[in-house]
Amino acid sequence: MTAVAAPPRAAGRNGTSALTGTTELTRLALRRDRYFLPAWLYVLTAAIASTAYSFRGLYPTAASRAELAASLRGNPSLTALAGPVYGDSIGALTMWKVGLTVAVGAALMGIFTVIRHTRADEEAGRLELVGSTVLGRQAALAASLVVAFGMCLVLALLIAAASILLGLPAGGALAMGAAIGLAGWVFAAVAAVSAQLTGSARGARGVAGGALALAYLVRTVGDSGSGLSWLSWASPLGWAERLRPFAGERWWVAGLSLAVGAVLTGAAGLLSARRDVGAGLLPSRPGRAQAPGWLRSPFALAWQLQRGSLLWWTFGFAVTGAVLGTSAKGIGAALNTQQAREFITRLGGQSVIIDAYFAALILMLGATAAAYGVASALRLRGEETEQRAEILLATPTARISWAASHLLIAVVGTAVLLGAAGLSAGLAYGLRTGDVGTQLPRLLGAALAQVPAAWVIAGVAVALFGLAPRLAVPVGWTALGVVALLTLLGPTLRLPQWVMDISPFTHVPKLPGGAFTVTPLAWLTVVAAVLIAAGLVGFRRRDLG
Amino acid sequence: MTAAIEVTGLRKSFGRTCALDGLDLSVASGEVHGFLGPNGSGKTTTIRVLLGLIRADAGTARLLGGDPWREATTLHRRLAYVPGDVTLWPNLSGGDVIDLLGRLRGGLDQKRKAVLLERFELDPAKKSRAYSKGNRQKVALIAALASGAELLILDEPTSGLDPLMEAVFRECAEEERRAGRTILLSSHILSEVEALCDRVTIIRAGRAVESGALADLRHLTRTSIHAELARPPSGLAGLPGVHDLDIVGHRVHCQVDNTSLDDVLRRLTEAGVRSLVSQPPTLEELFLRHYSDVPGGPAGGAESDGGAEPGGGAQSAGPTEPAGGAGSAGPAESAGRTAP
Numbered sequence: 052m053t054a055v056a057a058p059p060r061a062a063g064r065n066g067t068s069a070l071t072g073t074t075e076l077t078r079l080a081l082r083r084d085r086y087f088l089p090a091w092l093y094v095l096t097a098a099i100a101s102t103a104y105s106f107r108g109l110y111p112t113a114a115s116r117a118e119l120a121a122s123l124r125g126n127p128s129l130t131a132l133a134g135p136v137y138g139d140s141i142g143a144l145t146m147w148k149v150g151l152t153v154a155v156g157a158a159l160m161g162i163f164t165v166i167r168h169t170r171a172d173e174e175a176g177r178l179e180l181v182g183s184t185v186l187g188r189q190a191a192l193a194a195s196l197v198v199a200f201g202m203c204l205v206l207a208l209l210i211a212a213a214s215i216l217l218g219l220p221a222g223g224a225l226a227m228g229a230a231i232g233l234a235g236w237v238f239a240a241v242a243a244v245s246a247q248l249t250g251s252a253r254g255a256r257g258v259a260g261g262a263l264a265l266a267y268l269v270r271t272v273g274d275s276g277s278g279l280s281w282l283s284w285a286s287p288l289g290w291a292e293r294l295r296p297f298a299g300e301r302w303w304v305a306g307l308s309l310a311v312g313a314v315l316t317g318a319a320g321l322l323s324a325r326r327d328v329g330a331g332l333l334p335s336r337p338g339r340a341q342a343p344g345w346l347r348s349p350f351a352l353a354w355q356l357q358r359g360s361l362l363w364w365t366f367g368f369a370v371t372g373a374v375l376g377t378s379a380k381g382i383g384a385a386l387n388t389q390q391a392r393e394f395i396t397r398l399g400g401q402s403v404i405i406d407a408y409f410a411a412l413i414l415m416l417g418a419t420a421a422a423y424g425v426a427s428a429l430r431l432r433g434e435e436t437e438q439r440a441e442i443l444l445a446t447p448t449a450r451i452s453w454a455a456s457h458l459l460i461a462v463v464g465t466a467v468l469l470g471a472a473g474l475s476a477g478l479a480y481g482l483r484t485g486d487v488g489t490q491l492p493r494l495l496g497a498a499l500a501q502v503p504a505a506w507v508i509a510g511v512a513v514a515l516f517g518l519a520p521r522l523a524v525p526v527g528w529t530a531l532g533v534v535a536l537l538t539l540l541g542p543t544l545r546l547p548q549w550v551m552d553i554s555p556f557t558h559v560p561k562l563p564g565g566a567f568t569v570t571p572l573a574w575l576t577v578v579a580a581v582l583i584a585a586g587l588v589g590f591r592r593r594d595l596g
Numbered sequence: 597m598t599a600a601i602e603v604t605g606l607r608k609s610f611g612r613t614c615a616l617d618g619l620d621l622s623v624a625s626g627e628v629h630g631f632l633g634p635n636g637s638g639k640t641t642t643i644r645v646l647l648g649l650i651r652a653d654a655g656t657a658r659l660l661g662g663d664p665w666r667e668a669t670t671l672h673r674r675l676a677y678v679p680g681d682v683t684l685w686p687n688l689s690g691g692d693v694i695d696l697l698g699r700l701r702g703g704l705d706q707k708r709k710a711v712l713l714e715r716f717e718l719d720p721a722k723k724s725r726a727y728s729k730g731n732r733q734k735v736a737l738i739a740a741l742a743s744g745a746e747l748l749i750l751d752e753p754t755s756g757l758d759p760l761m762e763a764v765f766r767e768c769a770e771e772e773r774r775a776g777r778t779i780l781l782s783s784h785i786l787s788e789v790e791a792l793c794d795r796v797t798i799i800r801a802g803r804a805v806e807s808g809a810l811a812d813l814r815h816l817t818r819t820s821i822h823a824e825l826a827r828p829p830s831g832l833a834g835l836p837g838v839h840d841l842d843i844v845g846h847r848v849h850c851q852v853d854n855t856s857l858d859d860v861l862r863r864l865t866e867a868g869v870r871s872l873v874s875q876p877p878t879l880e881e882l883f884l885r886h887y888s889d890v891p892g893g894p895a896g897g898a899e900s901d902g903g904a905e906p907g908g909g910a911q912s913a914g915p916t917e918p919a920g921g922a923g924s925a926g927p928a929e930s931a932g933r934t935a936p
Binding site (some may be wrong): 174210250251336337338339340341342347348350351355356359404437438439441442443444445446447448450460594595596 | 650685688720
């Protein structure tokens with residue numbers, strides 16, 4: 052039910068307004084997030100600072116950097132992943148290398164912060180408790196945005212300060228901070244809107260996360276050199292690049308982000324004033340009086356709980372695959388410089404470039420599928436801490452069959468996602484080149500080759516769930532973050548091989564285009580199986596709760 | 597009679613907190629056993645050990661003749677459980693949950709389910725997200741009561757239910773008892789325990805401090821007497837078994853051991869009784885005694901849930917004071933010992 056109430060007009064007779072209590076709630080939020088937010092700020096700032104530091108050491112001369120920039124510009128798969136290279140200063144190269152990744156991190160920080168203090172609290176009933184005190188209707192939303200926006204500002208300043216300390220020009224440093232902070236600001240505002248739409252925090256995170264994924268995808272195609280560069284202007288992440296820190300800053304682009312963030316914030320405020328506490332604006336369907344016949348096993352329940360999210364993830368992967376496959380044919384065609392042509396020929400021609408493009412993006416999809424695997428496996432921990440596991444495990448359901456039901460979906464789901472992306476990419480690219488018979492199996496195989504590596508990451512989360520349950524959520528996600536950073540940054544930073552070897556994705560053959568070998572995939576599968584088995588054995592022996 | 601639950605010397609610590617400190621608990625087959633204790637005394641921990649959800653550090657626990665940890669799944673076929681704080685899957689309906697839990701327990705009596713839905717006035721077609729606490733509680737209760745399991749483990753099953761639904765629950769529990777089922781009822785609602793339970797165990801700080809049939813336990817406590825007399829009484833103060841004596845003019849208030857009741861009444865009639873209210877020992881008093889008198893214990897037993905409940909067994913022998921008044925003022929009287 053979405054009862055539509057008249058928006059309360061500010062300033063009641065006794066001096067309270069819709070924003071009364073915002074200060075107190077902001078303090079409460081800061082207190083609750085006293086570890087969470089500093090950790091985000093540290094990781095994001097450190098990613099920038101360490102990249103700038105390594106570039107300074109690895110490419111000390113202007114000539115070496117110019118050469119690097121030229122080779123990067125000729126490689127469309129790299130610009131598709133990280134954005135265009137606007138300059139060859141240390142600052143510009145740093146922004147190119149990690150700017151986008153850190154902007155995505157800032158966006159995630161904004162989304163998590165806002166949802167955590169609005170819809171998640173509302174769903175858990177905590178907001179009701181607090182809301183019964185002297186508190187304006189908009190206080191929770193306002194407080195969450197104050198915290199999120201404040202954190203984006205602090206992040207921008209930290210990044211600028213760290214860059215200046217490393218000797219980068221102040222104007223560019225501030226622009227880089229602003230580009231990243233503003234990406235956080237826009238997506239915090241997106242989350243503020245999505246928190247009004249759905250009744251559940253999971254749904255709200257899904258909508259905002261989907262918007263972020265879409266923004267990333269749109270600018271990937273725009274930056275792939277396929278002549279669609281206008282697309283990047285449709286994405287808030289594209290704006291972060293086009294602010295052009297260290298390469299002739301275009302400050303007016305910042306105004307674009309500020310304006311969009313402000314409009315979304317206003318929209319969230321209007322929506323929030325027009326709905327009931329606890330209700331979403333999207334209608335929730337009524338339930339069934341009787342369970343359907345198939346809902347009679349732990350697996351059926353796990354499926355019922357997870358199928359919605361698996362469906363959305365699969366849809367997202369299939370669309371991403373199709374977009375990548377369609378855009379791949381024109382890749383690099385827009386690169387007409389002498390250097391780029393030479394570079395392409397040196398590598399072995401257009402088809403090698405396209406293969407490299409696919410390989411790089413499929414690796415990203417692999418890391419994203421690992422995120423799904425971790426999220427899906429950690430459902431177990433969520434069910435446990437929210438005490439829904441208890442009522443289930445008091446029935447004749449064995450612990451192992453309960454855990455295995457969710458894990459089966461996590462394991463198979465990860466493969467389904469990558470399969471969907473590979474299939475649609477192969478189909479789309481095959482249709483454009485008129486060679487479905489060859490491209491479909493090539494790209495499908497390349498995508499599926501990522502599966503065992505993604506399983507290993509999910510396996511880490513499962514092992515923690517069984518052996519050290521309290522660490523499962525924080526350490527499980529950190530493991531994924533470390534792997535994602537290694538995958539993205541490792542090659543340019545010339546990290547030592549043993550560091551790169553930590554990431555399971557390092558061991559996957561580079562497909563399509565590389566030589567396919569079964570051995571590493573078999574090993575990764577064995578490692579994943581051992582991790583999952585260890586988690587299950589641990590879970591069988593430990594206390595619930 | 598065989599024991600449905602037999603627990604001896606159970607210990608369980610969580611880090612430095614000791615939740616169970618040598619607990620003994622025995623529940624015979626076919627009885628309704630009240631399990632009482634203040635918040636944080638270890639009731640839920642005991643139940644979680646019995647369900648095989650957590651493992652005890654020491655001591656033995658037998659459930660329906662089996663080991664609750666090692667034989668958890670087989671034993672769970674024979675029991676049904678209602679947690680104290682029912683959380684459900686937000687996007688499943690109540691009907692979904694009831695059917696699912698029933699099927700997982702190996703079948704559900706559809707007719708009984710329909711009757712229970714009717715009696716508890718639950719709309720099963722709502723998503724769990726939309727249920728109030730009481731309605732979530734009903735979902736778990738209906739699933740348990742419709743299961744036909746031989747042992748019901750109920751952890752504060754009526755928390756969140758309105759008084760009408762509480763009464764429905766009592767009827768249902770009574771029917772289960774008549775059907776020969778065993779119930780372990782953890783509760784704060786003392787009137788509920790008095791009405792339903794054959795035997796009770798009171799625990800405090802992870803240890804059983806009192807256990808036995810309700811009738812026996814009452815001997816451990818005292819009858820409270822309020823009398824209005826024609827003349828000031830004499831000799832009451834010297835009698836053994838008289839406690840908290842308070843004489844204001846012609847009014848007398850005291851606590852009397854049940855063994856001395858005869859003597860005290862004789863002295864009172866000698867002084868000419870105008871009105872008399874005798875309140876039989878309620879579980880509440882027993883409870884408060886255990887939780888407020890023990891050194892280091894929380895003052896007043898910290899059991900506001902129980903304190904607000906009218907003592908179900910209050911009997912009035914005198915016309916001047918309504919029974920309900922005596923009952924609802926119970927905790928204040930036994931704690932404050934003031935003359936009316």
